[in-house]
Amino acid sequence: MSETRIDRRFKALKAEGRAAFVTYVMAGDPNYQTSLEIIKGLPGAGADIIEVGLPFTDPMADGPAIQQAGLRALAAGMTLRKTLKLISEFRISDNDTPIVLMGYYNPIYSYGVDKFLVDAKANGVDGLIVVDLPSEEDAELCLPALKAGLNFIRLATPTTDDKRLPKVLANSSGFLYYVSIAGTTGAAAPKPADVAKALTRIRKTTDLPIAVGFGLRSGAQAAEIAKIADGAVVGTALVEQVALGRNDADAVKRVLALTAEISGGIRSVDKKIQDVT
Amino acid sequence: MSKLNSYRTGPDETGHFGIFGGQFVAETLMPLILELNEAYEASKRDPEFARELGGLLKHYVGRESPLYFAERLTGHYGGAKIYLKREDLNHTGAHKINNCMGQILLARRMGKKRIIAETGAGQHGVATATVAARFGLKCAIYMGETDIERQKPNVFRMKLLGADVIPVKSGARTLKDAMNEALRDWVTNVEDTFYIIGTVAGPHPYPQLVRDFQKIIGEETRRQMMEAEGRLPDTLLACIGGGSNAMGLFHPFLDDESVDIIGVEAAGHGLETGKHAASLNGGRPGVLHGNRTYLLQDEDGQITEAHSISAGLDYPGIGPEHSWLHDVGRVKYVNATDQEALDAFQLCCKLEGIIPALESAHALAYLEKLAPGLPKDHLIVVNLSGRGDKDIFTVAKALGVEL
Numbered sequence: 001m002s003e004t005r006i007d008r009r010f011k012a013l014k015a016e017g018r019a020a021f022v023t024y025v026m027a028g029d030p031n032y033q034t035s036l037e038i039i040k041g042l043p044g045a046g047a048d049i050i051e052v053g054l055p056f057t058d059p060m061a062d063g064p065a066i067q068q069a070g071l072r073a074l075a076a077g078m079t080l081r082k083t084l085k086l087i088s089e090f091r092i093s094d095n096d097t098p099i100v101l102m103g104y105y106n107p108i109y110s111y112g113v114d115k116f117l118v119d120a121k122a123n124g125v126d127g128l129i130v131v132d133l134p135s136e137e138d139a140e141l142c143l144p145a146l147k148a149g150l151n152f153i154r155l156a157t158p159t160t161d162d163k164r165l166p167k168v169l170a171n172s173s174g175f176l177y178y179v180s181i182a183g184t185t186g187a188a189a190p191k192p193a194d195v196a197k198a199l200t201r202i203r204k205t206t207d208l209p210i211a212v213g214f215g216l217r218s219g220a221q222a223a224e225i226a227k228i229a230d231g232a233v234v235g236t237a238l239v240e241q242v243a244l245g246r247n248d249a250d251a252v253k254r255v256l257a258l259t260a261e262i263s264g265g266i267r268s269v270d271k272k273i274q275d276v277t
Numbered sequence: 278m279s280k281l282n283s284y285r286t287g288p289d290e291t292g293h294f295g296i297f298g299g300q301f302v303a304e305t306l307m308p309l310i311l312e313l314n315e316a317y318e319a320s321k322r323d324p325e326f327a328r329e330l331g332g333l334l335k336h337y338v339g340r341e342s343p344l345y346f347a348e349r350l351t352g353h354y355g356g357a358k359i360y361l362k363r364e365d366l367n368h369t370g371a372h373k374i375n376n377c378m379g380q381i382l383l384a385r386r387m388g389k390k391r392i393i394a395e396t397g398a399g400q401h402g403v404a405t406a407t408v409a410a411r412f413g414l415k416c417a418i419y420m421g422e423t424d425i426e427r428q429k430p431n432v433f434r435m436k437l438l439g440a441d442v443i444p445v446k447s448g449a450r451t452l453k454d455a456m457n458e459a460l461r462d463w464v465t466n467v468e469d470t471f472y473i474i475g476t477v478a479g480p481h482p483y484p485q486l487v488r489d490f491q492k493i494i495g496e497e498t499r500r501q502m503m504e505a506e507g508r509l510p511d512t513l514l515a516c517i518g519g520g521s522n523a524m525g526l527f528h529p530f531l532d533d534e535s536v537d538i539i540g541v542e543a544a545g546h547g548l549e550t551g552k553h554a555a556s557l558n559g560g561r562p563g564v565l566h567g568n569r570t571y572l573l574q575d576e577d578g579q580i581t582e583a584h585s586i587s588a589g590l591d592y593p594g595i596g597p598e599h600s601w602l603h604d605v606g607r608v609k610y611v612n613a614t615d616q617e618a619l620d621a622f623q624l625c626c627k628l629e630g631i632i633p634a635l636e637s638a639h640a641l642a643y644l645e646k647l648a649p650g651l652p653k654d655h656l657i658v659v660n661l662s663g664r665g666d667k668d669i670f671t672v673a674k675a676l677g678v679e680l
Contacts, residue, residue, distance in 0.1 A: 061464055
């Protein structure tokens, strides 16, 4: 498949000598217009890649914060169709920042896989993370997505052992998302030493960039991860800021303020120097 | 669709019944599910496993359960001869324990120390808490707050048996949400925890292994009917939420062309009201809780809330093998409303001296449409999947009686 925005972004960041800051926010949370403003503001606040959550009623791998975010979005009328529209509106002013759509399979299956892939590509989506499609179900969406020119980003977890890892990596592209703990989103923070060990193991099998997520909440924590990984993913902490917002404008302000803080942490790590030492 | 040589060969190696089934779970759980499948396959090859399970089913659960000729129900409808398969007489009062006993033996073999389960009516929760107590394993049961409210006796039973009952506050706070929460627990506690799924749904191998632990219902029925009448039954009837009691009764008969097989879904206030739990008759295929199957969902693929007076049927999905049997036309799926189930519940109490579970009352309810028009030598077996002591508060409320 040809180079995507995701491939280009990781290449550029490698040349620059720093890790990617991957942000996650829920599409349509707390409503369409506010979430569009949040997403539009993210690159300026330091996000390198944006994961856009696709709301689903039954997010079985998510903790309470992202569950609530999804329900807020659904209550405000969000759908897959509107999520694609949101991304196309973002693309009007930003044609470079990679967008990864992240969610569960049923809304996509219901929309129709072929139609979804055409529309996702046309509206400016670069990659997909579908939590409940493990490699065993590659024929469903992963292989058609690769054919359509979208990255299919896979999760590897602490339970993904050496025997299974090649299977997980087989049709992965863009980057690998290492879930640093066995648990739901927003659970306890990972121990950087454990993560480093896991990354060393995974890198023996792949050259894909590896972003690490689950449990990262602050610039300091993200900086620790940025030292050892190619990217750090922050979701729950940002989504919580939406919930804390006194009003829509305050929600935008809070999310972007935390994004800027965490971005500062990640940018403080110069990987060029580290490579030399 | 051309007729198949056998309806009993599924699932295929990847866990599919036609397009249904599969393994739609987060990566964290995949290795656990593969490990479970290996342990399950190994148990099938081990005669010691069958011996141990058989002994427990006989001496602890109290199998076999009787196949009882319901003389007065038969007389009331004035048509077909009605037999009840008395799963209500099992220890813990329902068919659920057949599966729990099988799964806890697997859990022990796999060295797991902690058991989790979801429950709707509480029957599966009670059965799980029971086997966990029997084998001295820690046990946590996820139950929606709404269900905790309407199934108080079972909640207390689970607590007496030493289980933690964890209230689930998400969604409509019923069975679907309890299953989400149990899956989240499992994702978090991957090392020591075994998830006992209570119905023929979830990621492969659950639909298969739950069916295999439940098919003793149909195997016994087959033998018992041969003893009683010298031939196979003509019609099988069972209620369907996830569909484990139905699959247990149906599976051994799927290749017997002469046997009509009917599953009864919960129609709640009526299919036309949208407030029901009839996934096959009121839903369409989708992916939830690890499998593709018929689901109640909106245009956007969001799962909608089921409704049934019976907590055990209050689920927006159904086991994938039922979805397949529906599509290939081997099993006919009909439905009964809350009111029809309530009427059948009372009739069974008064005519047979048996208080049926509200779930099972849905199967009984269909007798009114089926039995009167059939000849007197037509043999119907209804799976009386559980007893109704747990439901007396719900029924009293529906009848306007204060206890």
